[in-house]
Structures are given as C-alpha cells and as structure tokens.
Amino acid sequence: MKVTKHKKARKYMSFYMNNFGFREPLLVIVDGTFANAAYKIRLQIEDQLKKYFQCELKLIVTACIITETESIGGPLVPVCQLLKKFLVHKCGHEKRPISGMACIRAMTKTCNYIVATQDRDLQEWILSRAGIPLFYLHNNQVPTLVQPSDASVKAAAKKLHSRVHVREVDEKTLINLKRKEGLVSESQTQPKRRKKVKNPNPLSCKKSKKKKNVTSSHEIPGVQSQSIETRKRKRIKLPKHVIEQHFKAGGVEGTV
Secondary structure (H helix, E strand, C coil), rough: CCCHHHHHHHHHHHHHHHHHCCCCCCEEEEEEHHHHHHHHHHCCHHHHHHHHHHCEEEEEECCCCCCCCHHCCCCHHHHHHCCCEEECCCCCCCCCCCCCCHHHHHHHHHCCEECCCCCCHHHHHCCCCCCCCCCEEEEECEEEECCCCHHHHHHHHHHHHHHHHHHHHHHHHHHHHHHCCCCCCHHCCCCCCCCCCCCCCCCCCCCCCCCCCCCCCCCCCCCCCCCCCCCCHHHCCCHHHHHHHHHHHHHHHHCC
C-alpha cells in the first residue's frame, strides 16, 4: 500500500511540475487545522511529508495563521508552539492580520504552494481553482495528496493547446525565412488548390429516348390524333374434345 501511495504522489506532483511550474524544494503551507490534527495523533509533520513526497520540501506558515491560532488559545497553545517551529513566510498582512483561510487564498494566487489543511471550506475552494495541490489527513490519520481537480486538468489542456498554436506560428516564420534565402520556392510552400467539381459534358451524355405516338391511319380533320396503343391478342387454346365435338356437330348440320 505504501508503494502505491508514493507512486500516486509522484504522479500527481509530476503533473503539477509539468503544467504549473512546481519545483523542488516544494513549499507546503500548514494551517492551524492540519497542525491540530497532526498533534493529536503525534505525527511528525516534516519527517512524514518528506517520506511521503520523497523529495526536498519546506514547511511554511504565515503570521496570520499563527495569530489566528493564538487567538483561540486553550487546547491550541501547543499547536501554536508547533507552528512557530516552521519557516514564517512574509504574506504582507503583518500589520493587519487576516484569517488563515483568507491569507492562504491570497498566497496561492502569486506563488506555487501545496496547501495542508483539514478545513472543508478551504478544501472546496482549492479544488475549484487550478494549479493548487491539496494535502490533508484522511480520517484525521492517513497523509493523502488529492489527485488534480477538474479545474487543474482543464487549465493544463488549455496550456497545451496554446503551445501547439505557438508551434504553428513558428513553422510559418521558418517557411518565410526559407523563401527569403531561396531554399524553397513559392510553389512548394503554397497550399494545393482543390479541383472544383465540374458539370458533365453535354456532348458525351446520351439523349433520353422519347416514346413514339402511334396515330391512326384515318385522321379526322379538326380533331387531335390520339395515340393508340398496340395490344397483342392472346391466343386461347381449346381442349381437343371440344374441337372434335364442334366438328361433329357441323358435319351433322351439313348433311341435313
């Protein structure tokens, strides 16, 4: 199972590296909810994440996340001490701290970060955006990197399409340079014209045969001649005994 998880993690991160410019060391933003879940199960966050991703990474927090956790106090005091061990990244909200969710939203718009959070609202927001990997503890126990969202897949497809379009432009530029240098003639570069479909030659077409009207030998003046269709008379065969009986009757009548 561990091998399968590592393979999936490498596959997902290679997707983000190829399409959204992620590079090592990977930057992972840890918020208060993730640090609290890790503290409850005594999870060594940095060690476990390095084993999971099998690459160099840095765990970072912001002043807004630390301030939000401190304001809650109580059972989150040790969680706040855990967050302060990570690298504090400048977020631009030091003078006027904002909520941890709003800070992470602003951070992910300007740079590539992996977001480690247990906040459901923040997770849904991340999945609706392109190019933001989501990391969380499944059932608050198992470290899991979520597969790229539909928004990320669609954005990667658009980028690929734009790259292909640029290549077509480069090909046209190369053809123009070849023309100037005389390496290729204009006839070779011009697209071939499609032949138009022509109408058939009227002289080669067979004329349609017209039906001849058979007129009567005696035409009445002032009356249009009507066509008379010739019909074949059917020959009826009589039985032999009928013919013999007919001739016998004729012979008797002749004698009388």
